[in-house]
Amino acid sequence: MTGNPFHRAVVGSMQYVPRPIIWRFSQRYIAGTHLDDAFETVAELNAEGCSATIDVLGEDSTSLQQVDEAVDLYRRALEGIHERSLDCGVSVKLSEMGLRFDRRACIAAMREILSIAQTHGDFVRIDMEDSSVTTDTLDIYRELRSAFDNVGAVIQSCLHRSERDVEALLSSGQTNIRLCKGIYLEPEEISYRDAGEIRESFKRLLVQLLEGGAAQVGIATQDPELITHAEETIERIGVPRDRYEFQMLLGVAGPLRRKLVANGHPMRVYVPFGELWFNYSMRRLRENPRIINHIVGNLFRPR
Numbered sequence: 001m002t003g004n005p006f007h008r009a010v011v012g013s014m015q016y017v018p019r020p021i022i023w024r025f026s027q028r029y030i031a032g033t034h035l036d037d038a039f040e041t042v043a044e045l046n047a048e049g050c051s052a053t054i055d056v057l058g059e060d061s062t063s064l065q066q067v068d069e070a071v072d073l074y075r076r077a078l079e080g081i082h083e084r085s086l087d088c089g090v091s092v093k094l095s096e097m098g099l100r101f102d103r104r105a106c107i108a109a110m111r112e113i114l115s116i117a118q119t120h121g122d123f124v125r126i127d128m129e130d131s132s133v134t135t136d137t138l139d140i141y142r143e144l145r146s147a148f149d150n151v152g153a154v155i156q157s158c159l160h161r162s163e164r165d166v167e168a169l170l171s172s173g174q175t176n177i178r179l180c181k182g183i184y185l186e187p188e189e190i191s192y193r194d195a196g197e198i199r200e201s202f203k204r205l206l207v208q209l210l211e212g213g214a215a216q217v218g219i220a221t222q223d224p225e226l227i228t229h230a231e232e233t234i235e236r237i238g239v240p241r242d243r244y245e246f247q248m249l250l251g252v253a254g255p256l257r258r259k260l261v262a263n264g265h266p267m268r269v270y271v272p273f274g275e276l277w278f279n280y281s282m283r284r285l286r287e288n289p290r291i292i293n294h295i296v297g298n299l300f301r302p303r
């Protein structure tokens, strides 16, 4: 783990903090432990004029049984979204579907989820994980995309390779891409570390995607500078509303989210839920202690 001494001290001491207290901190970012909690949160967001993406917390499955359980949860999520007529898709991590130990099982699981989603007219986003699986994730996305049109991928602006990846994706046909900075702490040789460089890369990639004809671009950021740049770019290029949406995390930057919705921009909120919230939160913290700054900063702000 890298980071400054404050980060290390906070993350190190988290293991001694009782779960109910960690839960209090995590609550604003996670809809709850059950699917019904996620549905309730999505219904509230829909009433505010936002669409949503449900993410079943979990990653790095190590057995086919875990993969089956995850697929079943996604099935129930998609059925519940349909029954409640919610404006909502799902986000899936390929490592949760077994990518790290059985690529074929992973693809089979994704095909199952995509078929169920297709039946209900729903969209499935493949989240992007750390750089050890970037190539596999994009390859699997391309394979799935050739059979399903309700699937999208993610590009991270912190990676040097992303411009080439976008180029390749754009030349391979219709693309639905979420653009984000990237949450994982990556090796220096392959990634930008400086916040300014990650921002500039984000701006370049957004222009590349919008001018290059991506079918739909999810602009996933809470960074006010990037949002202003995106609004100006959308205006300058004349991008229609059905070709882009802003995307934000649950519990983050509520006022900015509401302002964008009031300005008429499409907005989608990422809604994680699940039993694995504790492991997930702790792992994220250990991997990237800079998140601590956000958590501390947001504790006292309204959702």
Ligand SMILES: Cc1cc2nc3c(=O)[nH]c(=O)nc-3n(C[C@H](O)[C@H](O)[C@H](O)COP(=O)(O)OP(=O)(O)OC[C@H]3O[C@@H](n4cnc5c(N)ncnc54)[C@H](O)[C@@H]3O)c2cc1C
Pocket (backbone or CB within 6 Å): 126, 127, 128, 129, 154, 156, 180, 181, 182, 183, 184, 220, 221, 222, 223, 224, 247, 248, 249, 252, 253, 269, 270, 291, 294, 295, 297, 298
């Ligand atoms: C919808 C969505 C989907 C994402 N999907 C992926 C993905 O598939 N793969 C991936 O690697 N990353 C993903 N991310 C995470 C993303 O890469 C960034 O790490 C995260 O969004 C923070 O970057 P930022 O652009 O908001 O800018 P920052 O400068 O990091 O944040 C801007 C402001 O937003 C607030 N903020 C940002 N993040 C958080 C947080 N976690 N908790 C509390 N407050 C916060 C802070 O107030 C901060 O000052 C996703 C992000 C979003 C919004």
